[in-house]
Amino acid sequence: MDLTQKILELKKEKKAVILAHNYLRPEIQDIADYIGDSIELSRKAVEEKDAKMIVFSAVDFMAESAAILNPTKKVLLPCLGARCPMAQMLTVDEIKRAKKQYPNAPVVLYVNTLAVCKAECDVCCTSANAVEVIKSLNAETVLFGPDSNLAAYAQDKTGKKIIPIPENGFCPTHLLFQPEDVQVLKMKHPNATVMVHPECSSDMRKVADFIGSTSKMCRYAKESPSKQFIVGTEEGILHRLRKENPDKEFYLAYEGAICPNMKLTTLERLYASLKEEKNVVRVPQAVANKARASLERMFEVKS
Ligand code: 13P
Ligand code: SF4
DSSP states (O other), X not given: XXXXXXXXXXXXXXXXXXXXXXXXXXXXXXXXXXEEOHHXXXXXXXXXXXXXXXXXXXXXXXXXXXXXXXXXXXXXXXXXXXXXXXXXXXXXXXXXXXXXXXXXXXXXXXXXXXXXXXXXXXXXXXXXXXXHHHHTSSOSEEEEESOHHHHHHHHHHHOSEEEESSTTOOOTTGGXXXXXXXXXXXXXXXXXXXXXXXXXXXXXXXXXXXXXXXXXXXXXXXXXXXXXXXXESOTXXXXXXXXXXXXXXXXESSTTOOXXXXXXXXXXXXXXXXXXXOSBOOOOHHHHHHHHHHHHHHHHSOO
C-alpha cells in the first residue's frame, strides 16, 4: 500500500478530516477533503461536526484558529515548525503601545497573527474580508496588523485611516513580486489577466486586473473569459488553478515565490502525525476564549 493509500485508510479509521491550504504541495492538495483560503478552512473546521480530528495542513496560525474555534476536537499540525513569519512580526506589547496612542481606534488583526495577539483585538479578518470587516466598524481610524500591505489596500478600499502595527509588517514571499517581472511576462502574453494577492506591494496592486484572497483568485480564474493569467501569489496555488481550468494557462509572476513554511507538510509528516496523533495544537483556555470572540465577530460580518 502506498503512503497516500495508508493516509486515506487511517483517516477513515480515525474519523479525521484533512484540510489543506491552497499553497500546499500538490500531493497534499490531492488527498485533502477540502482545499481553501484561510477563511474557508476556518469555516470548514467548524462545520465538520462528525470529525473527531482535524489534520490542518497549513501553517501555525491557521491550525491555531481551528483549535480555538473547536475546543472539543483534536487539531493536528503535521509539522509544528510550519510557522508564518509574518505572524511573528506583531507582539502583544506592540498592540498595547498602539492602543495607548490611539485609545479610540478599534484593533483589527489579520488572522496571520499569534493567538495571544488575537486575544487583544476587537475583531479578526482575512484577506477575503478585511475590507468588509473594516467598513462594518463605527470608526474612521483603525489599527491594523501585522500586514502593512493589506493595511494599505484596506485604506484604499474603505477610505478610512488605517494605522499599521507594526509599521512595516510584511509577507516575505509576497515581497518577492515586482511589477517589472509582470511587465516582461505581459510582453510575452499580452492578453493575460493579472491576479495578485493583497499581501503584495502597492506597486504590484497597480498592475493587477484582479486583487483577492487565494480562493477568490481561483473563483475569478474559473469565471473569467480570459484564457491566460499571470499569478501574483505563492506557487502552490498553480496546482489547483491548472487542475480546475485545464483549458487555461497560468504563469507565476515570479518563479521563486515559494513559502517554505507551507512546503513543510509532506505526505510522510502528515502520515506520522495522524498515525501517532502527534503535533496537537494547544492554546491556553484563557487566551482561546478571548481569541475565539475576535474570530466569531469576524464571522458575523457579511462578506
Ligand atoms: P488566503 O487567506 O488568501 O489564503 O491567504 C493566506 C496567506 O497566508 C497568504 O499568504
Ligand atoms: Fe505567511 Fe506569507 Fe507564507 Fe502566507 S505566504 S503563510 S503570509 S509567509
